Amino acid sequence: MESVDPGGPLTDAEVRELVRLLARFASHDLDQWENWRVETPYGPVFMTVSRKVPPDWPEDAFVPIWPPPAPPSADRHESWTVWRQDDNGNRYEVSRHASRAEADSTAARMEARGHKQTYWVARSG
Numbered sequence: 001m002e003s004v005d006p007g008g009p010l011t012d013a014e015v016r017e018l019v020r021l022l023a024r025f026a027s028h029d030l031d032q033w034e035n036w037r038v039e040t041p042y043g044p045v046f047m048t049v050s051r052k053v054p055p056d057w058p059e060d061a062f063v064p065i066w067p068p069p070a071p072p073s074a075d076r077h078e079s080w081t082v083w084r085q086d087d088n089g090n091r092y093e094v095s096r097h098a099s100r101a102e103a104d105s106t107a108a109r110m111e112a113r114g115h116k117q118t119y120w121v122a123r124s125g
Contacts, residue, residue, distance in 0.1 A: 009088075009090050012092075012093070015092070016068070019065045019066060019068065020066075022049075022065070022066070023065075023066035023067075025049075026049065026066075030049060030051065032050070032051055033048060033049060033050040033051065033052075034048070034049045034050075035047070035048050036048075036049070042087075060109060061109070061112075061113060063094070063095070063106070063109070063110065069095055069096060078123060078124070079096050079097060079098060079123075079124040080096065080097045080098075080099065080100050080102070080103035080121055080122070080123060080124060081093055081094075081095070081096050081097075081103065081121070081122055081123075081124045082094040082095050082096075082097070082103050082106050082107045082110070082119060082120075082121055083119065083120050083121075083122060084110070084117050084118070084119050085117060085118045086116075086117050087116055087117070094106070094107075094110065094119070096124055100121065103121040104121055107119040107120065107121050
């Protein structure tokens with residue numbers, strides 16, 4: 001039987017694999033929608049995967065995750081990264097952008113979704 005404990009926070013590689021598998025699921029297995037419930041130590045989490053934008057939601061409330069963004073090219077002088085910190089203090093890279101304006105726009109969209117996470121923009125290393 002599979003363990004009930006899902007383990008600790010995902011690594012960057014695990015997040016990339018999760019995104020790839022979700023894209024594969026959406027491309028080949030999703031009919032119209034799926035509604036999922038995941039029990040966590042902080043209470044249940046409800047997820048909906050759908051082929052339609054929910055009523056009264058703007059399409060730009062959804063962050064594109066597939067195909068993955070191209071890595072910054074070596075000839076760029078600078079790029080900007082949007083970061084997220086969750087309630088537990090874990091930090092994750094959300095996306096990279098060619099301009100500060102693009103990164104600021106993405107961070108503002110994420111903040112506007114009303115989650116408790118904190119988003120910020122920093123020059124990419």
